[in-house]
Amino acid sequence: MAEQLPEHPDFLWRTPEPKKSYDVVIVGGGGHGLATAHYLAKNHGITNVAVVEKGWLAGGNMARNTTLIRSNYLWDESAAIYEHSLTLWEGLEEDLGYPILFSQRGVLNLAHTEQDVRDSVRRVEANKLNGIDAEWLGPDEVAKICPIVNVSADIRYPVHGATYQARAGIAKHDYVAWGFARRADEAGIDLIQDCEVTGFTTDGSPDDGTARVTGVRTTKGDIACGRVALCAAGHSSVLLDMLGVPAPLQSHPLQALVSELLEPVHPTIVMSNAVHVYVSQAHKGELVMGAGVDSYNGYGQRGAFHIIERQMAAAVELFPVFARAHLLRSWGGIVDVTPDASPIVGHTPYENVYLNCGWGTGGFKATPGIGWCLADTVANGRPHPYVAPFALDRFVTGALVDEHGAAAVAH
Amino acid sequence: MQLIHCPWCGPREEVEFHYGGQAGVAYPADPAVLSDEEWARYVFVRDNPKGRFEERWSHSAGCRRWFTAVRDTVTYRFER
Numbered sequence: 129m130a131e132q133l134p135e136h137p138d139f140l141w142r143t144p145e146p147k148k149s150y151d152v153v154i155v156g157g158g159g160h161g162l163a164t165a166h167y168l169a170k171n172h173g174i175t176n177v178a179v180v181e182k183g184w185l186a187g188g189n190m191a192r193n194t195t196l197i198r199s200n201y202l203w204d205e206s207a208a209i210y211e212h213s214l215t216l217w218e219g220l221e222e223d224l225g226y227p228i229l230f231s232q233r234g235v236l237n238l239a240h241t242e243q244d245v246r247d248s249v250r251r252v253e254a255n256k257l258n259g260i261d262a263e264w265l266g267p268d269e270v271a272k273i274c275p276i277v278n279v280s281a282d283i284r285y286p287v288h289g290a291t292y293q294a295r296a297g298i299a300k301h302d303y304v305a306w307g308f309a310r311r312a313d314e315a316g317i318d319l320i321q322d323c324e325v326t327g328f329t330t331d332g333s334p335d336d337g338t339a340r341v342t343g344v345r346t347t348k349g350d351i352a353c354g355r356v357a358l359c360a361a362g363h364s365s366v367l368l369d370m371l372g373v374p375a376p377l378q379s380h381p382l383q384a385l386v387s388e389l390l391e392p393v394h395p396t397i398v399m400s401n402a403v404h405v406y407v408s409q410a411h412k413g414e415l416v417m418g419a420g421v422d423s424y425n426g427y428g429q430r431g432a433f434h435i436i437e438r439q440m441a442a443a444v445e446l447f448p449v450f451a452r453a454h455l456l457r458s459w460g461g462i463v464d465v466t467p468d469a470s471p472i473v474g475h476t477p478y479e480n481v482y483l484n485c486g487w488g489t490g491g492f493k494a495t496p497g498i499g500w501c502l503a504d505t506v507a508n509g510r511p512h513p514y515v516a517p518f519a520l521d522r523f524v525t526g527a528l529v530d531e532h533g534a535a536a537v538a539h
Numbered sequence: 540m541q542l543i544h545c546p547w548c549g550p551r552e553e554v555e556f557h558y559g560g561q562a563g564v565a566y567p568a569d570p571a572v573l574s575d576e577e578w579a580r581y582v583f584v585r586d587n588p589k590g591r592f593e594e595r596w597s598h599s600a601g602c603r604r605w606f607t608a609v610r611d612t613v614t615y616r617f618e619r
Contacts, residue, residue: 379612424615426613432553
């Protein structure tokens with residue numbers, strides 16, 4: 129394990145001062161922003177780019193997620209973007225030339241009720257039609273894949289079966305961010321930390337379709353820009369308020385936790401929407417668990433303890449072996465949730481501003497996929513086909529992509 | 540656990556309450572004249588401020604009445 133550890137992250141990229149202007153400014157130095165920077169350089173040769181980040185690189189949700197990667201979503205639109213992303217994950221280590229500890233250990237999505245079973249079987253068939261690996265497993269087969277799951281009939285929410293995607297997996301989130309950052313930096317892209325966006329300079333009017341952003345105001349001075357990509361996750365509403373663009377986003381705390389280091393006991397990923405828990409075991413040995421969102425809006429990067437308590441109760445019932453494990457630490461991120469549990473990507477009322485937000489509780493798995501598609505969108509000035517269905521105007525047309533079944537609680 | 544002040548019952552534990560989102564969102568006065576954009580705004584878009592937020596809460600495991608409270612979305616502290 130030790131020989132696989134990469135060098136210290138401080139040396140993987142420069143710490144430049146911002147230039148006066150850039151062709152593209154990416155707001156948000158998390159996974160999505162860094163991946164977008166990488167693919168702008170790699171796929172489109174656009175390198176006069178700055179990524180501005182108010183904190184440190186990848187210190188927001190990229191540092192706080194539970195690293196689950198899968199593509200078994202119900203609708204065609206979601207299947208396309210998430211499967212594109214999963215395919216990129218499968219070659220990402222070679223692309224970045226950096227170890228990301230991507231481990232395709234499979235995901236079980238448990239069904240606890242008759243309705244869960246019907247929905248799950250439907251989703252498996254939909255996945256197969258979209259060329260995504262998926263199977264339906266009965267309780268005995270679930271126990272074969274993950275022997276520590278309690279499949280007895282006498283628990284509060286018995287396991288009636290599960291969907292299984294064998295190609296799903298986990299990756300080391302920090303290494304993913306560092307790998308993208310290093311490649312972007314090598315291409316000449318400026319990664320500017322401690323640089324908070326405080327406003328925008330604009331030209332024209334949204335009313336007659338002539339509105340443009342001419343520059344970004346930051347705590348390190350004004351930066352002129354040709355195009356802007358907003359990748360600010362839970363803080364997207366704060367940026368959109370500066371531009372006067374209404375968007376159907378609500379920011380919520382989302383909590384996760386890890387146990388102490390344990391021997392390998394958990395060979396796969398188990399998710400249960402019904403009891404609000406998802407669990408995997410990290411390479412080092414911690415059990416990594418995520419909860420559902422706290423109900424109220426919140427930007428505090430922490431949540432209420434009763435959410436953790438409820439999640440633990442569910443986890444211990446499903447995995448009796450966890451009862452004597454100790455919780456090491458818990459934390460919270462800020463997730464931007466949309467009404468249909470699908471992201472918002474693409475054009476804004478400002479001609480040269482592109483939006484990428486609303487990934488809610490599941491943005492990590494999309495990191496390479498959205499980086500690829502957003503870079504393409506920014507470079508060509510039109511939505512990439514995989515993100516076109518996720519435009520902001522779907523809330524006006526009514527063409528929602530309702531992924532609550534496959535996404536809402538546990539991504 | 541955070542205590543929330545119910546105007547009728549006094550301070551009670553957070554788990555007794557349900558969240559109702561932004562307060563003061565009125566039903567359109569003349570729904571028939573709304574454009575698709577205005578409907579989208581009414582149905583889907585709510586304020587999402589970082590800071591002071593006026594919002595609806597229901598004391599669902601107590602008196603079951605709704606009330607409006609002001610809370611800071613960064614500290615989660617209620618004003619009263």
